[in-house]
Every structure is written in C-alpha cells, then in structure tokens.
Amino acid sequence: MRLLLLADTHVPKRARDLPAAVWTAVGDxxxxxHAGDWVVPELLDRLEERAAGMLAVWGNNDGPRLRERLPELATAVVEGVRLGVVHETGPSGGREARMRALYPDLDLLVFGHSHIPWDTSFEGLRLLNPGSPTDRRRQPHCTYMTLTLVDGRVHDVELHRLERPTARGT
Structure with missing residues (x-):
C-alpha cells in the first residue's frame, strides 16, 4: 500500500493551493x-474527494470547523502496521523516547508542526515528519513524503523536495 504523508499545508495562508506534484501524489x-495545520476545511474537502483513502488530524492552526471533523490523534492498522497520526510531539530533544512511552502500541507515528522533515526509529517506533509542501520556513525546500507498507513493515520512505517554495500569489 502506497502512502502520501503531508503536514502543515497552511492553505490558503501560505499558498493558494497545494503544488501540482502533491496533487499528482494524491492520485498515486x-x-x-495528513498531520494537521490545514487552516481551512476546503482543502480537507478537496483531498477527501480526490484521495482513495485518508487518515488525518487537526493542528494548532486549525479552527473549530476542522476540529469538529478531525480528531487530535488518529490511528489505524494498515497492511499490518499500527499507524498513528498527531500534529505536535513537543521539542525534538527526547522526542523518540517520549513518543514511544506515549504510544506504546504504535509501529509508525506521523507528525507535523515543526515544518522540519524527520525520520528516526526508537525501540520499534518509526517517527516521520514530512515537513511542509507550502511553507519551508528555515528549510531549504518545501517537502512531503511517500512510503510503502507491505506485510507489517515500512518500506521505501522517500522525502520529496519540491523544486521551488510555493509562495502566496504564485
């Protein structure tokens, strides 16, 4: 099963829309x-229409309309992988041990908030942050991730760098 990981899309606050490469990845x-910070529910609506399936949460920039529709934590077993999604995990120092203690039954935790790509493992828990496809902040590129789940294992994790940052008005 092929997964697309997104977070911190901030549409239309940071960009009018997701980059074309991301929409192509949605179709694939x-x-x-999606690990939160949508900003407006219209993007959620559009992704729900186009995506084959979705697992998503709200973030700290998401108001009541999104919080009514999405949980703070979402979990599912996908291809034998116990997957969790949350927006914020706190400071990077000690993150792996904190998340392992907080989510002892997960194999994979996808998170956002920092806009900084992250890929680590700790005591059987893989932690992934895809960065942001629309708001690179202090990063050299806007990013998203893809991966494959097969027989209870995570494979082919790839961080995709977008050619240029998507700026509002472009």
Whole structure:
C-alpha cells in the first residue's frame, strides 16, 4: 500500500493551493496521511474527494470547523502496521523516547508542526515528519513524503523536495 504523508499545508495562508506534484501524489496514493495545520476545511474537502483513502488530524492552526471533523490523534492498522497520526510531539530533544512511552502500541507515528522533515526509529517506533509542501520556513525546500507498507513493515520512505517554495500569489 502506497502512502502520501503531508503536514502543515497552511492553505490558503501560505499558498493558494497545494503544488501540482502533491496533487499528482494524491492520485498515486492508496492512503493520504495528513498531520494537521490545514487552516481551512476546503482543502480537507478537496483531498477527501480526490484521495482513495485518508487518515488525518487537526493542528494548532486549525479552527473549530476542522476540529469538529478531525480528531487530535488518529490511528489505524494498515497492511499490518499500527499507524498513528498527531500534529505536535513537543521539542525534538527526547522526542523518540517520549513518543514511544506515549504510544506504546504504535509501529509508525506521523507528525507535523515543526515544518522540519524527520525520520528516526526508537525501540520499534518509526517517527516521520514530512515537513511542509507550502511553507519551508528555515528549510531549504518545501517537502512531503511517500512510503510503502507491505506485510507489517515500512518500506521505501522517500522525502520529496519540491523544486521551488510555493509562495502566496504564485
């Protein structure tokens, strides 16, 4: 099963829309995982229409309309992988041990908030942050991730760098 990982899209606050490459990846994915900070529910509506499946949460920039529709934590078993999605995990120092203690039953945790790509493992828990496809902040590129789940394992994790940052008005 092919997954597309997104977070911190901030549409239309940071960009009018997702980059074309991301929309192409939505069409190629079996499951879109979004770790929050949508900003407006219209993007959620559009992704739900186009995605084959979706697992998503709200973030700290998401108001009541999104919080009514999405949980703070979403979990699912996908291809034998116990997957969780949350927006914020706190400071990077000690993150792996904190998340392992907080989510002892997960194999994979997708998170956002920092806009900084992250890929680590700790005591059987893989932690992934896809960065942001629209707001690179201090990063050299806007990013998103894809991966494949097969027989209870995570394979082919790829960080995709977008050619140029998507700026509002472009």
């Amino acid at each position: 994915a079996d499951l879109v995982v």
